[in-house]
Each structure stands twice: as C-alpha cells, then as structure tokens.
Amino acid sequence: MVNDGNQNTVRDSQGKETAGRGGTREAILRRRPLLKAAGAGTGLALSAGCLDSFAGGGGGGREELDGPLKIGVLAPEPANNPIGASIANGARLAAQQLTENGGVDGNDVEVVVKDTKEDPGTGKQKYQEFILDDEVHATTGIFTSEVLLNILDDIADQQKVHLTTGAATPEASARVNEDYDEYKYHFRTGPINAYHLGTNLVDFGEEMFDEMGWEQIAVLVEDYEWTRPVSRALDDQLGDTGVEVVMRERYASGTENFTPIYDEVESSGADAVLTAMAHTGTPAIVQWARQQRGFEFGGIHVPMQLPSYSAATEGACQFGITQNSATPTSEVTEKTVPFANAYQSEFGSYPVYTGYITFDAVKQYAQAVSTAGYVSSDEVVTALEDSSYRGTAGTIEYYASDHEYAHDVKYGQDTVWPLFQQWQDGSQEVIYPESLATADYASPPWI
Amino acid sequence: MSADATATRGLTGWLDPRRYGIRHQVGAVGLVLLAFAPYLVPTVWVRNLTIALFFAMFAMSWDVVSGYTGQISFGHAFFFAIGGYSSALLNLELGLPPVVTVPIAVVVTVVAGLLVGVPALRLRGPYFSLVTLVAPTILLNVFILFSGTFGGELGLDSPAPILSFDDLVVTLVANYYLAFALFVGILAVLLAVTRSDAGAVFTAIREDEDAVAASGLNPAKFKVFAFALSAAVGGLAGAVFVHTPVGNPNPSQLLALTVSIEVIIAAILGGMGTIVGAAVAGIFLRLFQLYLGTVEYVVPVLDTAVADVDLLLFSLVTLVLLFALPGGIVRWAVHGGGTALDNIRGRDAATDGGRDPPDRDVLDAVQERWREDVADLQARVGGGRR
Numbered sequence: 051m052v053n054d055g056n057q058n059t060v061r062d063s064q065g066k067e068t069a070g071r072g073g074t075r076e077a078i079l080r081r082r083p084l085l086k087a088a089g090a091g092t093g094l095a096l097s098a099g100c101l102d103s104f105a106g107g108g109g110g111g112r113e114e115l116d117g118p119l120k121i122g123v124l125a126p127e128p129a130n131n132p133i134g135a136s137i138a139n140g141a142r143l144a145a146q147q148l149t150e151n152g153g154v155d156g157n158d159v160e161v162v163v164k165d166t167k168e169d170p171g172t173g174k175q176k177y178q179e180f181i182l183d184d185e186v187h188a189t190t191g192i193f194t195s196e197v198l199l200n201i202l203d204d205i206a207d208q209q210k211v212h213l214t215t216g217a218a219t220p221e222a223s224a225r226v227n228e229d230y231d232e233y234k235y236h237f238r239t240g241p242i243n244a245y246h247l248g249t250n251l252v253d254f255g256e257e258m259f260d261e262m263g264w265e266q267i268a269v270l271v272e273d274y275e276w277t278r279p280v281s282r283a284l285d286d287q288l289g290d291t292g293v294e295v296v297m298r299e300r301y302a303s304g305t306e307n308f309t310p311i312y313d314e315v316e317s318s319g320a321d322a323v324l325t326a327m328a329h330t331g332t333p334a335i336v337q338w339a340r341q342q343r344g345f346e347f348g349g350i351h352v353p354m355q356l357p358s359y360s361a362a363t364e365g366a367c368q369f370g371i372t373q374n375s376a377t378p379t380s381e382v383t384e385k386t387v388p389f390a391n392a393y394q395s396e397f398g399s400y401p402v403y404t405g406y407i408t409f410d411a412v413k414q415y416a417q418a419v420s421t422a423g424y425v426s427s428d429e430v431v432t433a434l435e436d437s438s439y440r441g442t443a444g445t446i447e448y449y450a451s452d453h454e455y456a457h458d459v460k461y462g463q464d465t466v467w468p469l470f471q472q473w474q475d476g477s478q479e480v481i482y483p484e485s486l487a488t489a490d491y492a493s494p495p496w497i
Numbered sequence: 498m499s500a501d502a503t504a505t506r507g508l509t510g511w512l513d514p515r516r517y518g519i520r521h522q523v524g525a526v527g528l529v530l531l532a533f534a535p536y537l538v539p540t541v542w543v544r545n546l547t548i549a550l551f552f553a554m555f556a557m558s559w560d561v562v563s564g565y566t567g568q569i570s571f572g573h574a575f576f577f578a579i580g581g582y583s584s585a586l587l588n589l590e591l592g593l594p595p596v597v598t599v600p601i602a603v604v605v606t607v608v609a610g611l612l613v614g615v616p617a618l619r620l621r622g623p624y625f626s627l628v629t630l631v632a633p634t635i636l637l638n639v640f641i642l643f644s645g646t647f648g649g650e651l652g653l654d655s656p657a658p659i660l661s662f663d664d665l666v667v668t669l670v671a672n673y674y675l676a677f678a679l680f681v682g683i684l685a686v687l688l689a690v691t692r693s694d695a696g697a698v699f700t701a702i703r704e705d706e707d708a709v710a711a712s713g714l715n716p717a718k719f720k721v722f723a724f725a726l727s728a729a730v731g732g733l734a735g736a737v738f739v740h741t742p743v744g745n746p747n748p749s750q751l752l753a754l755t756v757s758i759e760v761i762i763a764a765i766l767g768g769m770g771t772i773v774g775a776a777v778a779g780i781f782l783r784l785f786q787l788y789l790g791t792v793e794y795v796v797p798v799l800d801t802a803v804a805d806v807d808l809l810l811f812s813l814v815t816l817v818l819l820f821a822l823p824g825g826i827v828r829w830a831v832h833g834g835g836t837a838l839d840n841i842r843g844r845d846a847a848t849d850g851g852r853d854p855p856d857r858d859v860l861d862a863v864q865e866r867w868r869e870d871v872a873d874l875q876a877r878v879g880g881g882r883r
Contacts, residue, residue: 129801129802165790169749169750170651170747170749171743171744171745171747171750172749174742174745175544175743178541178544178665178669178742181665182539182540182541182544182669183539183540194651196648196652196747200654200655200745203655204665207663208665273649274649275651302641303644303650304641304650
C-alpha cells in the first residue's frame with residue numbers, strides 16, 4: 051500500500067511504477083476473468099488473447115477500409131474546458147484536412163466527440179457507446195489519467211487502437227509492456243509520460259537554473275495521480291542539477307488557499323518554487339502574484355499553457371514559467387505554426403497542448419491505416435510501431451513492446467522535446483530550448 | 498390502533514381494496530416491460546437502464562428510512578460508498594471473489610450505518626439531518642487524505658466483474674438482468690417490511706413520535722431498525738454496482754453530495770413513504786438525465802448543445818416537477834386515477850371518506866416537525882424573539 055497522501059515525502063514506498071493503488075499488478079491483470087462465473091478472477095493468471103470476438107471487426111483477421119474511417123474522440127467538457135475543446139477541435143481539424151486531401155485511400159475521415167466529464171464512470175460509458183453505437187475504428191483523446199486507467203480493459207477487450215492525447219500516467223504503458231498481447235492497442239501520442247515530464251524539468255534545470263539564479267528551490271506538487279511519477283523523477287534526478295532542494299511538498303488535491311504554503315516557502319529561503327500543477331494551478335499563480343511573494347515561480351503549470359491565460363487572470367501569470375508542447379508562434383516543427391493558425395481561423399482561438407497532440411494522433415493513425423493497407427487493429431498496431439511521424443509537437447515515434455514505457459511517445463531531442471515558456475507582457479515567450487527561444491528569462495520586478 | 502389508522506391515511510388508502518386491482522396490474526405490466534427491456538431497446542439503453550435500476554435501489558433505500566420515519570437523511574451516499582468501496586477493496590487487495598466480498602460489504606455498511614445512526618437517531622429533525630450531511634463529507638475527506646488506499650477524488654480501479662463475457666453486448670445484457678433481479682428482490686423485501694406492522698410504526702413515528710412513545714412502543718428501536726435495513730439495502734446495491742460494467746468505486750458515482758441529493762429528489766418526486774414511488778421516479782430520473790446527455794440539439798439563443806448543459810436542464814425540470822407534484826408521482830397517479838375511475842363509474846369521490854387528498858403529503862408532515870424542532874431550539878437558546 052502506498053500512502054503519501056499528506057506527508058511531505060514524495061517517495062512511493064514501493065518505489066515502482068504502479069498507480070499506487072488498487073493493489074498489485076497481478077491483481078490488475080487478474081481483473082479480466084477468463085470464466086463468466088463470479089469470482090473466477092482469483093488466483094488465475096490470464097492467458098492472453100483469449101478473445102475471438104468479431105464484434106465490431108476488431109482483431110478478427112485482416113480487414114480493408116471500406117467506407118469512412120471513423121474515430122471516436124473522448125474529451126473532458128469540450129464545450130467549456132480549453133483542454134477538452136482542443137482535443138475535440140484538434141481531431142476535427144485533422145479529419146477535415148485529411149478528407150479535403152483525398153482522405154484515406156479515397157475514404158473520408160470522420161470524428162465523433164463525446165464528453166468524459168473528467169469522470170472515470172462517464173468515460174467508460176462513452177467508450178462503450180463508441181463501440182456499440184458509432185462502430186468506430188479507433189479512439190483518441192482522454193485527458194484524465196484515472197479515466198484512461200478505467201477503460202484500458204475495455205480497449206483490450208474490444209481490440210481497438212486507442213491513441214491517448216492528454217493523460218500522462220505511465221501505468222498504461224507498463225501494462226502494454228507486461229501483457230503486450232492484451233494491451234498492445236494502447237498508444238500515447240502525447241504528452242511524454244509523467245516520469246519523462248519530471249525528467250524534462252530536470253533537463254531544463256541543468257541548462258537554465260544557473261542562468262536564472264535558482265540555487266535553492268522548493269518543490270510544490272499537487273497530490274494527484276499524474277504527479278506521482280513526476281515527483282519520483284524529481285527525487286531521482288534533481289540532485290544532479292546542483293541545486294539545493296530546501297522544501298518538498300505534495301499539497302492536498304483541491305487546495306485553494308496557498309498562503310500558508312507560501313509562508314513556508316519564504317521561510318525556507320527558497321529562490322523559487324518548482325511546480326507540477328494542473329487542477330490547482332490558477333489559485334496558486336494568482337495568489338503568488340497578488341501577494342508579490344519573494345520567490346520565483348515555474349515548472350509544469352497546465353493552465354499557464356493556455357494562450358488566453360494572461361487575459362483570463364488579468365495578468366497575474368506574468369513571469370510564470372511552464373513546460374509546454376508548443377506555443378502558437380513557436381516552430382517546434384515546420385507544421386506547428388500553420389496548424390495553430392488554421393485552428394485559430396477555424397475555431398476563433400488558439401489550441402492548448404492537447405490540440406497539437408490530438409491533431410498529430412488522428413493524422414498519424416490515418417497514415418498508419420494507409421500504410422498498413424488494412425483498418426483491422428493488429429495490422430494498424432504494427433504500422434504505428436514502425437511509424438515515425440513528423441507532427442506539430444515533434445517527431446512521433448513509440449517505444450517498443452519490450453521497453454518499460456511500451457507504446458509511449460519517445461522523449462528526446464530528436465523526437466518530442468517540450469519547450470519552456472515564460473509569460474512576458476501578456477505573451478508566451480519561449481526561453482528554452484535555445485533553438486526556439488524568443489526571449490531571455492526575466493525575474494519578477496518585485497524580487 | 499391509532500398507528501394503524503394514521504398509516505392508512507398517510508399512504509393514501511393503500512389498504513383500500515377497490516383500487517388494489519388496477520394499481521397492481523400497472524405495477525405488474527411495468528415489471529414485465531423491464532423484464533423484456535433488452536429486447537425492446539438499443540444496447541446503449543440497456544446500459545442506461547442498468548444504471549437507472551441501481552439508482553432506483555439507492556432511492557428505495559433512502560425511502561425506507563427517511564420517507565417512512567420522517568428522519569431526513571442528507572447523506573445516504575455514505576452507505577452506497579461504504580458498500581461499494583468495501584467490496585472493491587476486498588476484491589482488489591485480497592483477491593476475494595465478489596460472491597464473498599458483497600455480503601461482507603453489506604455487513605460493513607450496516608455496522609457503519611449503526612455507528613453513525615445510533616447516536617444520530619437520538620437527535621431529532623435538523624440535528625439528525627446535519628449529522629447525516631456531515632458523514633459522507635468526512636468519508637470523502639478520509640478518501641482524499643488516504644488516497645493511496647482509496648484513490649482520492651477519482652476513486653479506485655474497477656474490481657472483478659460478477660458477470661463478464663467476451664462480447665460486450667452479452668455482458669451488458671447479463672448485467673442488466675443481474676440488476677433487475679436485485680431490484681425486484683429489494684423491492685419485494687422493502688414492500689413486505691413497510692406494509693407490515695413495522696411499517697405502520699415507521700409511519701406513525703413520522704406523524705407523531707411522542708404518540709408512538711406514549712403507546713408503549715420505543716420509537717428509537719424502530720428508527721434504528723429502519724436505518725439498519727436502509728443501510729443494508731444501500732450497501733448491497735452499492736457493492737453489486739461496482740462489480741458491473743456500469744459502476745465504479747469512485748466518489749462521483751457513490752459519494753458525491755449530488756448523489757445524496759438526487760436520491761432524495763427521486764424519492765420525494767416518486768412520493769415519500771411509498772417505496773414504489775422511489776423505484777419508479779429513480780428509474781425515470783436517471784434515464785432522463787442520461788438521455789439529456791446524448792441530445793446533440795443546439796439551443797438557438799444560448800448557442801450551446803443540450804448535452805453540454807444537461808445537468809442544468811435536468812435540475813430545472815426536476816424543480817418544476819417538485820413544485821407541480823408535491824405529493825409525488827405515484828400518489829398523484831393513484832389519486833388521479835382513482836378519481837377518474839370514480840367519475841367514470843359515476844360515484845361521487847367526495848363521499849369516499851377513506852382517502853386523503855394527495856396534497857396532505859408527507860413533506861408537509863416532515864416540514865411541520867422541523868418547524869416545531871427549530872422553534873423548540875430557538876426557545877431553548879433564547880433566540881426566539883418573534
């Protein structure tokens with residue numbers, strides 16, 4: 051059992067990749083009993099690939115595409131959550147462009163969007179609707195790690211390719227690695243998995259902390275599933291950067307008042323806080339700016355990736371730094387800016403990171419179907435494994451089945467290498483990597 | 498006995514034999530329709546009906562304690578969560594099969610229910626409700642605090658399924674029948690209990706607790722019994738729920754405040770203190786909610802799709818219904834149907850002294866008692882300056 055709920059330690063007591071709950075990996079693998087009988091799921095090691103269901107045409111021999119290519123998109127609150135809207139619209143734009151350019155071997159590409167409400171139960175329901183009602187060939191999207199984990203078994207059962215474009219938990223890739231035949235249909239097109247997100251923070255730090263004058267840092271991480279591997283990566287590697295970690299805190303999920311936490315940071319003498327925040331990011335940055343706290347602020351901060359965030363927070367995010375997949379003006383690849391502009395003219399706003407990734411996922415999937423010559427999952431999986439796709443967020447390649455992070459997008463300078471942006475004068479300026487930098491790091495004036 | 502008389506009155510003439518026939522015919526038709534539902538609706542709706550049946554069980558479990566005794570519980574989700582989480586954790590951590598974990602979960606729920614309920618039931622009206630309001634909040638905070646064990650705000654992984662087949666459609670249909678069997682079982686048990694002498698005492702407690710005590714019966718004992726029965730039913734439904742493809746051990750499905758509130762709305766909308774009302778309204782409310790979530794129609798003025806504002810619309814419709822039918826759908830239908838029959842048969846309904854108008858409803862009785870309790874309280878703390 052892992053319980054690092056409210057302690058300042060971020061050590062996963064098992065020190066391994068598990069989601070930290072729901073028991074052992076064996077228990078997870080036992081979850082799909084062979085027999086219908088109640089309780090057959092005890093003590094049985096599963097023989098993989100025991101399914102021969104032809105329902106929906108998954109896994110049942112080779113099948114050529116005959117009619118439109120249908121992709122189901124699972125997005126959180128696509129009507130009012132920028133992350134969900136970017137997933138939905140990124141997929142729509144990709145399908146539209148593909149169809150306009152002759153489709154997949156002459157067949158149109160269609161996407162159907164459904165709302166997960168960031169809720170595991172709803173996510174499962176919508177996934178099953180895709181299978182039963184919409185008869186999709188593959189699915190993409192999913193922002194919340196818990197939602198993804200809850201439908202992994204459905205993905206395995208249905209044998210439909212799924213390309214994750216938001217959830218970062220390495221648990222999904224661990225399952226692909228451990229039970230390949232069962233879970234091989236899952237790919238993570240982006241972002242890089244949560245452990246690599248942490249690794250990337252350290253890589254950024256090695257290059258930049260010195261220049262930025264960050265010698266003593268406080269690590270502030272929100273206590274959610276996705277941040278556990280981030281914390282682990284920071285614990286493993288932050289020592290290599292030469293900075294001194296004077297405080298570590300995994301603060302409670304749903305935290306809204308950061309005053310006591312910031313008091314503690316200030317008394318620790320930290321130059322800056324290194325963050326991993328998504329759900330709780332806005333009160334954290336607003337209170338930091340309003341209270342003009344005596345330390346600098348940066349790391350992973352998902353809300354700050356939103357191009358309209360400066361206006362939304364009335365400028366409170368000035369001088370905040372966050373990791374990001376791309377910004378509307380950064381040429382991560384030659385495809386990044388054209389996509390951001392096309393998205394803007396189509397939907398009236400710029401995408402956030404999930405938009406770039408989902409756009410890439412739909413296009414890469416279509417290319418894989420085309421390359422394979424078949425739409426049946428097994429053939430497409432092979433094509434995706436061999437694929438090297440130049441997308442808007444980098445070059446998308448996947449780790450092999452024997453890799454610890456099987457089917458996760460490869461992290462590296464030549465594949466996917468996130469950038470770091472700082473909000474300056476209401477715009478997202480890239481400060482790292484050097485090749486994309488548009489500005490130097492600037493300290494907040496009150497420090 | 499006076500308790501008997503009040504029971505009859507409170508139940509809109511449940512014991513009036515003249516309307517026994519039609520009402521039960523309608524009920525039987527409804528059950529038969531449910532029994533054949535998988536052959537009548539698309540598969541996605543089989544899934545939705547399964548969810549609705551579980552929700553109806555939740556609503557019935559609330560009705561047996563709050564609808565009958567008038568002790569309004571604002572935190573019934575506490576039971577569903579204890580049942581669901583206990584069964585899921587036993588399965589995930591110890592690898593026990595659902596056949597073993599579900600009964601254990603029911604026992605755990607009853608014990609937890611008694612731990613909260615016994616002290617709380619010594620309190621009346623608002624006090625009791627406040628305690629029940631706090632209980633699930635505390636539980637949720639425990640889940641968040643020990644998120645390593647309980648999975649925090651987003652819950653646990655799915656435990657082993659009770660029924661699982663290679664084909665998704667077969668799995669969903671099988672689980673529908675599992676839910677249906679459980680639903681019928683719970684309905685039968687609760688009807689039997691509430692239509693017995695114990696049910697009459699429950700109702701009497703709602704009408705006038707002091708009178709029950711004066712007649713030599715111990716109201717506390719009956720309230721605890723109702724509470725334990727309610728906990729057992731809620732825990733059982735919650736435990737089975739997490740082992741089906743439609744349910745997960747997570748707060749949004751089992752523990753959120755909205756769960757507790759929706760259960761209350763369903764029971765009141767159906768008609769407090771009828772069990773059948775809670776079942777019928779529970780099914781329809783949940784189906785309506787799920788249907789709204791699939792409507793792609795874009796509302797012209799607001800420029801948003803119905804599916805995106807489904808919860809808002811759901812709440813509005815529910816509110817209107819609550820105002821329109823304070824006595825509950827079932828009472829309204831029975832009474833309206835009875836009156837209509839009387840008219841058809843040329844009888845003057847007014848001569849029928851054995852029936853209350855439906856507006857003399859349970860809500861009024863409960864409100865009245867709350868007012869008395871609050872007045873008492875004000876008098877006691879000397880704050881009553883009116």
